[in-house]
Amino acid sequence: MPLRSQNLPGIGTKYEFSTDKGDTVAIFFTRTGTVQMYTLQQGCQTPSAAEMTPMEARRLGNILTGAIIEADQESVEIAFSALADLRITLHTLIIPASIDGKTIEDLQIRAKTGATVIAVSRHSMNIINPPASFVFEAGDTALVIGETDQIKKLEREISVE
């Protein structure tokens, strides 16, 4: 699967590769800031295309790398090949009403699960690195980081509470 890349004047950068089964995939990062993806099935004449915003393209990238994406909760798994294949998952959780008013300390998140809350989004405001005394409100979105098992444990803890 050799990947070809090419700079097209006025258009942008093109990446193209053929799969083992003979299909072709081409991605264009256009000057206008959008990303176009074309797929051409083997034996077909006309490719089908999708145009994406950079945000949508990243989302697609996450899906293709195998991270789970649910409607309102999403995960991104990052693998650092330089660090003995360290795999870290970033996951978003919606805080349920059951833990409304509790602090991170009350919940003992890190001690019990090993995962860490690194940001909370509330009414479209972001709180980065919330302190242990941070009080959750129902409906907050928390961004947690940890290994997949730790994240799963945290999800169980929260639903039990």
Place this chain on the structure above:
Amino acid sequence: MEGFIIALFVCMVLALISKYLKVPAIPFYILAGVVLGKAGLGIVHSNEISHFFSEMGLLFLLFFMGLELKLDKMIADPSKLLTSGLIGLAVDMGIGFTAAYLLGFSLQEAFIIGTAFYITSTAIVITSLIENRKLMQRETETIIWLEVFEDIVLIIIIALLSMGNENLLFFFVKIALALGVMYLIAHYGKEFLISLLDRGDEIPLLFTFAAVLITASLSIFIGVPETMMVIALGAALATTDPEAFEQHARPFKDVFLVMFFVFFGVTIDFSTGVDLFTIVVICLLAVVSKLISGLLIGIAVHGSALSGLEIWANTISRGEFSIALAVLYGSPVVGTVVAVLVIFTTLVGAFTSKYSTWMRRAIVRLGRRSAPPRRLHLKH
């Protein structure tokens, strides 16, 4: 001044409509100018202010063209570029020039009409390739190289036309000197220029604007064509950080170029003695000639007439460069012809580029239907 504000407002509305309909905005701007100006209601007149804005539009258009010149890429694989480029040049320029000359234009007028007839609108062609999701087709690359080739031809033609009656040697020495100075500045001042463009304040925009204007006025002062020098400035600065320059020059280009189109429309005067027959013939030929050149290029480069059809469908639109030529070197009559040519071809081009896939499919189907006996014969 009121007229100017009206023009600006009309353009804004038209820009919104054209974006909504996903059709090129250039014909709308020209039409707005025609309706508001001399040939229409006569509300908007060109004056010193509008002249200044149009001039800026032209300078930034050319500066941008210089920035996007990628000479190193063209040298990398010149064979494809040359085959398709030369076919296009010979066919389209030939037909345009001959037709204009036979229709009674003077040699120089015919030459300008021929060039305007040949040069397609890079902006419209590229945008429609992206919008119609045609980037993956093999013809797209050929089309892109055609556009690049046209840019080079345009620069040569601008040089030829602006030379006028000057002493050739003296003229070239002056240009070579000016080019040399620019490249030296770009080469030795590279770090400094990049640090200027990196700033978050008003400096990058101010610098870009000033660089273009100062180059233009200096070249008038030393007597070399400012159009050439602004293109050269773009090409020289492209060796530093072209993306940053494009980003900072874009606001000026976007606003001034719209003014340039509108006031080109405003100055159009249908009473200059150009008859309808001439205009219709040139407009129709403009579409037919691209079909001929497109088919020839398709067969020469891709070995397929269908590919040629695709190339034709995407390269019909004439635009900014044709108008620039008419404004710079054309008489009022040439201006009128080019205005109608641009409006007509952009509208036809918008349609053909959108439905080319459908056209190709229809032709393939027709071909199949008319040739079944041969197929049966082949099977036996």
